[in-house]
Amino acid sequence: MFSITNPFNQTFLSEYQYITDEQAISDVEICQKAYMGWKSKTVDDRLKFIKNLIFELENQKEILTKQCTLEMGKPLKQSVAEIEKCGKLCEYYIKNAEDFLSGKNITTDGSESYTTHEPLGVILGVMPWNFPYWQVFRFAIPAIIAGNTVCVKHASNVAGCGKLLEKLFKDAGFPQGVYKNLLISGKQVENVINSPIIKGVSLTGSEKAGASVASAAANLIKKSVLELGGSNAFVICKDANIDDAVETAVNARMQNTGQSCIAAKRFIVHESLYDSFVDKYKAKVADLVSGDPMDENTYIGPLARIDLAEDLEEQVNKSVEMGAKVVIGGKRKDAFYEPTIITGVTKDMPVFKEEVFGPVAPVISFKTFEEAVEISNDTEFGLGVTVFTEDIKEIKEKLHLFDEGAVFINALVKSDPALPFGGVKKSGYGRELAENGIKEFVNVKTVYIK
Incomplete structure (x- = not known):
């Protein structure tokens, strides 16, 4: 038995009991039974259910957003935006899925050669709490459209969101077991x-959880996709538009109260712009409204749990003990941590070398672009990097220097249904979204006719 508390005011929300291992396998068997019928449907038939899902997302938006805000403290407007993004993902695949999953004719010495894309079976998703709907949708929707069925182990502190997701698929008319919580x-x-029914697993979460799940899957030679942590750099070059960079930097670090794997977590600023950036950024951060996440005016809510805020506090305090300076913020109360800017940061400090999952922005200066690249790459992660510059042509010629899954120029790193999403190094492997994502859990079957 475990309970969930509201991170805003620490009041009791609900209590749950984990199902037994036997019950879990029974549910997996339900997904397998559903798969036998689901895989035989055409892509067009599956997409009709996705259209129903879009309707239910809109119909149930209020209850979905409220549950997210109550359970993990996401400011209400950002919860609404998350639901709307799920709908856009569905719309993207409605337009493109048939094309992505169609086979290709290939010229060989045979009379006919081509490929087909067939589902693998029941896929397990292990999902995090920071985007309780979006993370699930970007895993589950392409997998389901491809003909797989999915079972999802959601984060315990958003168990209510997990239950609502299963109800959402049920209300959209999906056969029982296509989606199972x-x-x-x-x-x-x-x-x-370990169940022979499970044919693959996708995890979004911590490095530790990813290593554990990937090892278990690899031991049984099962496909896995990992989307793990990130310590994205936000590089501001000498010729950058400083005002645009500052405006973007606010959302890049502070949205979702800094609890995002793709958030900008290290600001690397050319020495000529450093002081100006810190001053302008400080002014913007000072204007952010913190408070009750149910208030539509709130931009900064609590962290999802008190222990997460305590971890963040420890990272900042240790860095300050090592010589860093807090420009603004730096204080915690329960699960709230003030939006914070830190200067005087060195590579050996926790706020630089560890993933910082909260509204804390370390700022570092550089002299040459080569130095900026070196600082950016000096991390175990490789999810994405933002580069602000007016010289697009030159940056495009230097993209290969960044050890990242994505480079965003003059924009914050984001997940977009049309773009492959994933990282390198300890940020994981495999890709979600776009054409790549819908093909992660399919068998690309080759057909050759003499």
Whole structure:
């Protein structure tokens, strides 16, 4: 039995009991039964259910957003934006899925050669709490359209969101078992992976969780996709438009109260713009409204749990002890942590070398572009990087220097349904979204006719 509390005021929300291992496998068997019928449907037939899902997303938007805000503290407007983004993902695949999954004719010495794309079976998703709907949708929707069925182990602190997601698919008319919520603990995940029914697993979460799940899947030679942590750099070159960079930097670091794997977590600023950036950024951060996430005017809510805020506080305090300076913020109360800017940062400090999951922005200066690249790459992660510059042509010629899954020029790193999403190094492997994402859990079958 475990309980969920509201991170804003620490009041009790609900109580849940994890299902047993036997119940979990029984649910997996329901997904397998559903798969036998679901895989035989055409892509067009599956997309009709996706259209129903879009309707239900809009119809149930209020209850979905409220549950997200209550359980993990996401400011209400940002919860609404998350639901709307899920709808856009569905619309993207409605337009493109048939083309992505169509086979290709290939010229060989045979009379006919081509490929087809066939689903693998039941896929397990292990999902995080920071975007409780969007993370699930970007895994589940392409997998389901491709003909797989999915079972999802959601983060325990958003168990209510997990239940609502299963209801959403049910209300959209999906056959029972196409989407199944598994209310299990992290310790129970390996038992589910071990089931011969499970044909693949996708995890979004911590490096530790990713290593555990990937190892369990690899031992059984099962496909896995990992979307793990990030420590994205936000590079501001000498010729950058400083005002545009500052405006973008606010959302890049502070949206979702800084709890995003693709948030900008290290600001690397040319020495000629450094002081100006810090001053302008400080002014913008000071204007951010913190408070009750149910208030539509709130931009900064609490962190999802008190222990997460305590971890963040420790990272900042240790960095200050090592010589860093807090320009603004730096204080915690319960699960709230003030939007914070830190200068005087060196590479050995926690706020630089560790992933910082909260509204804390370390700012570092550089002299040459080569130095900026070196600082940017000096991390175990490789999810994405933002580069602000007016010389687009030159930057395009230097993209290969960044060890990242994505480079965004004059824009914050974001997930877009049309763009492949994923990282390198300890940020994981595989890709979500776009054509790449819908093909992660399919068998690309080759057909050759003499």
